[in-house]
Amino acid sequence: MANSFFPLRQVGNLDLQNLGETLWDWRFCGSCVDKPSCTASGSCPWSRAGRLSSYWAAFKAITKTYIPDHVGDPPALRHHKDLLDLIKVIKDRPKTSRKDLILEHFGRRMSIENGRCTHDQNRAFGIAASILLCMASADSHERMNTIEAGMPFPPWRDTLSIETYMDETFPQDLNAYFDYNRSYSERGVVLGALSVRNLQSVRINLEATSDIRYHLMFDNSTRVLQVFHCTSVLQEILLASKENPAASYLPQALILELLDTMQLLFPPNQETSDLRGSLVRRQGFDADLLFNESAGFRRHDDLMEVTYAYFGNRLARLYDELKDPSPRNWFERLFEGGTKSAERKMLMATTIGVFIAVTIGLLGLVIAGFQAWVGYQQWKHPVKDQ
Known part of the structure; x- marks a missing residue:
């Protein structure tokens, strides 16, 4: 039952090897199938698996949260093979739009009404794309196709191919x-x-x-x-x-x-x-x-x-x-005003100097006033000798 709710939660060594074969055309030596590492041959790509630990962890984090809709049609991703097939489709057809890729891929085994993609299919595509492109997974089709407040990157719209999407995400600009x-x-x-x-x-x-x-x-x-x-x-x-x-x-x-x-x-x-x-x-x-x-x-x-x-x-x-480091605290921000760091520090030093001078002057004034008061009291109330 747990596998039906989370069909991609369990990830074994064989799943990771199949992922490497799909993404990077890995060809294994034959003695390390479904094993955690390979020591038989230095030329075997599985001998480099340890250096990909962070990517494997990201892959597991993305896939373990997938829960099928379980409404009507079978789930878009029944197992890891379905996910790898979808990744391969996106990878091998860089000039085909997102919507066409989804319709053609899922149309082979699932019903698609009126040329519309289901929520589950769009979510499956988002997972596959995030694994392929090393980008954070989108939880829903709406998130992929809506520019959210403060969203720093353009969404992958239905009409864009992977090539066009990458051009929009990483525009070239010579500084x-x-x-x-x-x-x-x-x-x-x-x-x-x-x-x-x-x-x-x-x-x-x-x-x-x-x-x-x-x-x-x-x-x-x-x-x-x-x-x-x-x-x-x-x-x-x-x-x-x-x-x-x-x-x-x-x-x-x-x-x-x-x-x-x-x-x-x-x-x-x-x-x-x-x-x-x-x-x-x-x-x-x-x-x-x-x-x-x-x-x-x-x-x-x-x-x-x-x-x-x-x-x-x-x-x-x-x-x-x-x-020109940004001001570190509220006091430095008082002197920001578009000035550069050196100018800001000069203003700060000048202000601090003026503040110290004024403070010393006030203290001197207070002391002088106190001395005057003491002298007045002595004059007004002289002490008589016994």
Whole structure:
């Protein structure tokens, strides 16, 4: 009975292996089927399963909450195979609209009235898309097709294909900091300043996210910078695309740029290595952070000069925050007024100096007044000698 209410709750090693085969064209050695790890061959992709632990955890978290409608037709997802079939349909047909994918896929085995998709089918599609695209799952079709108040990203509308949706979600915009008109040294100054250590010096804290859309999203009110930490998934996509370029269901330029931003945050040195270990142990970052590299996953025809067309604006905002930190408390906010950090500090120092001078002056006035009162009392009431 429990399985009928939660058909995707139980996830075994074989389910994860089938997921890897669907997403990244994994081919196994044959001796590790349904086993937790593979030690028979270093070339077997299942030997890398441990580095995908955060992605497996995200997959389980998304699938375990699926509950079929149980009204009329059979559930849209009866078991994990149905989910993997739907993922494959989305992956293999990047130019087909969302609505057409749902109608054609579920129309093969379920009744669809008047060309309309059911709530359960839309929910199943949302789960499959979130697993494929490394994005948070939408609980309902309405949420996917309605721009909520404060929603920072466009919804995947029925008329959009996966290619168009990704273009809308990750528009390319070359920031002035990374324009080719700027010299290499000028760009180097900006990029070299964006290490986590420097960000921490202005009270910016890191938070792991498994939603690729939130990578490098900075919330000034909480001083939290979100970092996409399931980088092992991106590396698997790049490995698969080396043999088959069509296997990359996310834009390769987006993947490489994201991996390169990780190099900016965590430059290769001992201090950063210690910080990575701390983030993995204490804040739940994926263990792949300890081995983060991007150059090894580039093809020979990939451009080594990154333009940061996807994440350039977010990097620029972080750099601006480093140059001109936001006020930390109510007293600093009194002097904000559009001024930069140096000017704000000068105003604060001047104001504090004036306040101290006025305070000392008032104290001097009080003391002088008290002394005058004492003198008056002595004059008015002289003490007679015995």
